[in-house]
Amino acid sequence: MKLRLFAAALPTALACAIIGLSSPTPAEARIKLATLPDREAVAVRFDHPNQVLVEEERTIALQAGVNNIDFSWAGTNIDKGSIVFRPAAADSKVEILSTSYPPGENALTWAVSSPDARSEKFRISYLMGNIQRETSYQAMVSKDETTCSFKHYFKIRNWSGESFAEADFITRDGKKFEKALSQGEAKRVLVNKWDNVKIKKEYVYDLTRQYEGKVLTDYVLVNSKDIGLGQIPLEFGKVRIYQDDGKGTAAFTGEDWGRFTPIGDEMRLNIGTAQDIKVEFKKMVNDVTNRRGNVYDTDELDQYEIKNFKDSEVILTLVLRVDGEWEMMKDASGFESFERMDNETVKFRVKCPPKGAPVLLKFHYQRKDVW
């Protein structure tokens, strides 16, 4: 005769299955006999971008006929509607007849029909809230800034109300690691490490990213096998960048958010500002032409004076914007190449000699039919 084992036997394990073995009891009965099958395997899956799916297996001793299996989850954040309960074996003879939900409780009862007395393994799957995940990376850049070792970390924090004594945690790309994770506990795991990943360093003056006239220093790595990556899509996450100082120690050189980078795409990481490259902007011409009532054209010359105080030549990329209908004039000068990225955006590559020798980018353009 039991005793409300549910509360007594489960001080911390909050989700559990109880199989009722009692004969039919009258409505008033408060006593029931129950067994508490242990979890045999637990998997916590992170393959959905916003949801965490928990799957657990339990072996339950069934009697011939209809058995009632109680499942309750007081104190945990399980999405009741998401619970899927099924025999683990695809060809099982056991049938789930119905699911009943008592009023005002985080609980349900499955009615399970078994052809004979047997032990049957069941799998229970449900979405669980308040398990936070975080992807982060660490790049250790070589002294010459051409390669890096790239480490991929996965961090989980468990606020679900449930403790996992032993569970397989499975990342989006199928990496599995087995850990115990208590309520309130966080764990960070190295899931991937790639060495000799090729990187490109770029200096960028980009008016779509900042307005203060600073030159940004970026590392660019393409998620491809050519450069040593390309095995999995890289999840969004913070990338901390360190550089080998050539003396056996490393210095932290900056961090940035790495956007989700599918295989074949590039990840651009800003590590900070290049203080040795200065860009000074002046508007040299700003004339109105061809006025027709309230409509006019313009003639504009934007000049960028660039000084590279480094000891070696660098290439500076300038990303500039002009709104409306416009065209670049043929006498624009001072650049190696340019690309009109879209109607409003143009990208110039400017070769900058060392030791502060100035170079002038003259961006001459006309706007048409402004009003």
Add this chain to the structure above:
Amino acid sequence: MNYCSRWLWALMLAVLAAPALQAKEELVTLPKRDTVQLTIYNSVDLTLVQETRTLSFKKGNNRLQFSWAQTLIDPTSVEFRALTQGDKLEVLDTSYPAESNEMLIWTISAEADVSARVEISYFTSGLTWSAQYVGMLAADEASMTLTAYVSVTNRSGEEYENAQVRLVVGSINLVEKINQLAGGERERYKRDAEGEMRRATRESAGKKDIVKEGLSEYYIYTVGGTETIPHGWSKRLESFVQAGVPVSTVYTYDARKYGAGLTKLLTFKNNVEHKLGKEPLPEGTVRLYRTMGGNALSYVGEVATPYIAKNDEIKVNAGADAEVTMKLTRLGLEKKDLAFRRWGGRAEDQSLEGWTTVEDFKLEVKNFRNKDVRFEINLVFGGDFDFDSSAEASKVDFQTRRFAQELKAGSSTQIAFKLTTRNGTNVKNR
């Protein structure tokens, strides 16, 4: 004594011949329910209860008292009908005692001493049902096993023991809400009805069949056997299971419905080609999981779907998939056909009143996945425009154009289109 009548409502047959209303003492019998049938509507909070009882009548006038304390029964809906001996029984009047809002007394005239089966029917609120669907997608997401469930929830205040349950799919019209006619929601006491749930479940040995039949504009689902659902409880039963339902995945851009970026929509139809279509699917929640190796699952997405008629389509939003991307770039802008209103000969004696813009766009779709995908991109434009594209586009409505294509694994495609928009006096037919 009927188990539930002790606490909720009762039917009492006075064995004393009428008139006896002034009597202070009465001897009554409490005939139990023989059968009870619940017809539950899901579009409104309405259930038709039809119960049968066998009653003995004495020759002359008999008083039959029916009461429904602590329930949500609509008093105006209570009806009495003799199923047998109808030619010998007649309802003379129905009185509603002043001291109780939850009771009525029928005076029934019997031509002889008879035993008759009678039906008492009424509307109640608080019994509801809903549908749920769970789809288990194959690993390639090309097909699924779809299981449909119906859940019945009893908050009516009454326990209907061993009731035949019928569920109505469809939308009926009511001019007043039943729970208002019943006097509104009342405070009810809780009961531990778990034992009854267990007993009821044990009595049913196998899985229930749910028979679906059409009736006028409605569908009626009849649950096999009988059910006991105590007050406060819900019960979910399997309605049908269908394996091998083909599912197509379409990456869809429709900013008005799904926001920015491509949204992964899993689509199937309630028709014969999809091994469904036997009946409409009532509104409910569709949840999709993908089966992985070893019977493991992966959560895909869910949608609250409205009523799905036969041959209609269901789209489940599985969210964004960062491995299929689209980028729309405006490459060029040109203004032309400028029209001016003039009021003098000088250059400044004019003002713009009409113009046309010509914009060149590039739409790039990339598939970083290792499987072929299908995309559908719906672009909405305002005003008086002409649209010309390098790829075939279909007209969805007067302002929406759609590109729909297959995209091989690991490939990308670029579509160029030109949008010419007339403004001001250049608008045609203004």
